[in-house]
Amino acid sequence: MIGKPRRSGPIEKSQRVLLFLSPWLITFAVFWLYPLVFSLILSFCDYDVFHPAVFSFAGLKNYLRLFSDGDFVQSFFNTLIFVIGTTPVTTLLALTLALMVNNVSRGSQVFRSIFFLPSIISIVVTATIFKSMYSPIGALNRLLAVFGLPGQAWLIEKNLALPAIMVMNIWAYTGYYMVLYLAALKAVPRQLYEAAEVDGATEWQQFRYITLPQIHYMTIFILTVNTIRSWQVFPEVFTLTSGGPVGRTNTLVHHLYETAFRYHEMGYSAAISYILLAIIMTFSLVQMYVLQGRGRKKGKKA
Amino acid sequence: MTQNSFRQKGLFAILTALALSYLYPWLYMLLRSFLRHEPGLSDGNGLFTLxxxxxxxxNAGFPTYLFNSFFVLTIVLIANVVFSVMVGYAFARYRFPFKNVMFWMVLVTLMVPKQTLMIPLLDLMVRMGLHNTLWALILPFCVDGFNLFLMKQYIQGLPPDLEDAARADGAGEIGILWHVIAPLSRPAIAVLIINTAIINWNSFLFPLILTDTASVRTLPVALAMFSQGPHATDWGALMAGASVSSLPIIAIFWMFQKEIIEGITSGALKD
Incomplete structure (x- = not known):
């Protein structure tokens, strides 16, 4: 059963390996593999957890329904807008902040902590604060009034609600990616800049031809991680708007949640979750492929 | 030189402005939670209130939610430390059949969005009678693929000499795990604790779907429910709820900011 026992007999050793692996094996089988497979089966069925008697095979019905379900299509495009509208901005802002924090001679640590703080606080807390600031009599409208600008119903106005959530999201997560960028910037060898200065390279040239290529893999990591996270946006939507107004902030996971727990269509909900899985897996595989490239390159250099 | 100091001043000014925009929401939260602001009280007297x-x-029950969050976190942390060291050690040091396949599966679990597992997990908890208990929020999260990966990588990098010496002294494998591997792995365990604590304390989706009643709610879910209930526009109450939920974390962060930021960074940079 077991390869290359060291001192004790093979049987005892395999029992020990099993014992050591057992927490993982049990968790994997019970809380990952079984739910994953059951979810796939459910996506071809009609089912409600709270009324288990209703359990019937539905064929491809749930998947075909996705195309004709206006709410799903809307939630898909809302999420797409959210991902495209936040991920590049967050990444670019994170890089800008990291460059500034890295170059400032005073208070660097304090700035870093202040920008980073929101990313370890529950997004529900942040959303609650922003809900208040976005309210018709909230801080944002008062600030606008100071400049003589008209206040807005940020979370109620059809065209403002999703951007309002996006702004909050960018505010909340930029600091996390900034910290990752800071680590990458610190790892760039100083000699490269010294050599460039000797050659008379301008600061922009140094950034363009040294810094950017050196932190290239961090950029890819941040973009993919950020994208994967953004596709799953949910607690802030739940807290701020519950998907409203008229579904304008309904995101994929929020729609998934509503389908399962408000309309109790858990088979259909499982089908949506497999669409999400396909999207996330695609980005994960892209990330793995590109970052593995780094491993290979490093291996070659060594 | 003067140009340089001019630039530094500009940089500092921009950063300060940005930092203020990052501090403002927290200040706003605190002020609103301590200040009365009903429209009727326009005289401005007696503003401070508890x-x-x-x-x-x-009445809103936040001590219960705090306790629930803390209880779940404590057990999840202990379980993750113990199990990750155990499983990580097995992956790092033993040879066994299907090892590569199994380790590959550890990584695959990290790629699947948790939303796909949500309904069957709820179904399972209902069947096991654990639905709407804190155990539903603990059991599935006692072992985590990322933590296993972290510990396996770290233990693999440890020199095997100490284990061999302990083995020569007649120590058992569990003794080695406890007395040799665990103490040597302290830096990795610290990273594991920081990452797991933040993720678990802020976890929202599963506590939301696996619990129904207020008595088993954790802080984030309770706050979200609170912000949709009868106090939905009672901003003072909401900000008090937000500050009760976040001040402990802000305080801990302030004490261990260096460790936390380093832990998060090395946690994210998997290799």
Missing amino acids: EYYRLVLG
Whole structure:
């Protein structure tokens, strides 16, 4: 059963390996593999957890329904807008902040902590604060009034609600990616800049031809991680708007949640979750492929 | 030189402005939670109040949510430390059949979005009679693929000499795990604790779907529910709820900011 026992007999050793692996094996089988497979089966069925008697095979019905379900299509495009509208901005802002924090001679640590703080606080807390600031009599409208600008119903106005959530999201997560960028910037060898200065390279040239290529893999990591996270946006939507107004902030996971727990269509909900899985897996595989490239390159250099 | 100091001043000014925009929401939260602001009280007298905290810590039940969050976190942390060291050690040091396949599966679990597992997990908890208990929020999260990966990588990098010496002294494998591997792995365990604590404390989706009643709610879910209930526009009460939920974390962060930021960074940079 077991390869290359060291001192004790093979049987005892395999029992020990099993014992050591057992927490993982049990968790994997019970809380990952079984739910994953059951979810796939459910996506071809009609089912409600709270009324288990209703359990019937539905064929491809749930998947075909996705195309004709206006709410799903809307939630898909809302999420797409959210991902495209936040991920590049967050990444670019994170890089800008990291460059500034890295170059400032005073208070660097304090700035870093202040920008980073929101990313370890529950997004529900942040959303609650922003809900208040976005309210018709909230801080944002008062600030606008100071400049003589008209206040807005940020979370109620059809065209403002999703951007309002996006702004909050960018505010909340930029600091996390900034910290990752800071680590990458610190790892760039100083000699490269010294050599460039000797050659008379301008600061922009140094950034363009040294810094950017050196932190290239961090950029890819941040973009993919950020994208994967953004596709799953949910607690802030739940807290701020519950998907409203008229579904304008309904995101994929929020729609998934509503389908399962408000309309109790858990088979259909499982089908949506497999669409999400396909999207996330695609980005994960892209990330793995590109970052593995780094491993290979490093291996070659060594 | 003067140009340089001019630039530094500009940089500092921009960063300060940005930092203020990052501090403002927290200040706003605190001020709103301590200041009365009903439209009727326009005289501006008696602004300071503790009534919102009285509500949040009294009828609204936040001490229960704090306890629930803390209870779940404590057990999840202990389990993750013990199990990750155990499993990580097995992956790092033993040879066994299907090892590569199994380790590959550890990584695959990290790629699948948790939303796909949500309904069957709820179904399972209902069948096991654990639905709407804190155990539903603990059991599935006692072992985590990322933590296993972290510990396996770290233990693999440890020199095997100490284990061999302990083995030569007649120590058993569990003794080695406890007395040799665990103490040597302290830096990795610290990273593991920081990452797991933040993720678990802020976890929202599963506590939301696996619990129904207020008595088993954790802080984020309770706050989200609170912000949609009868106090939906009672901003003072909401901000008190938000500050009760976040001040402990802000305080811990302030004490261990260096460790936390380093832990998060090395946690994210998997290799």
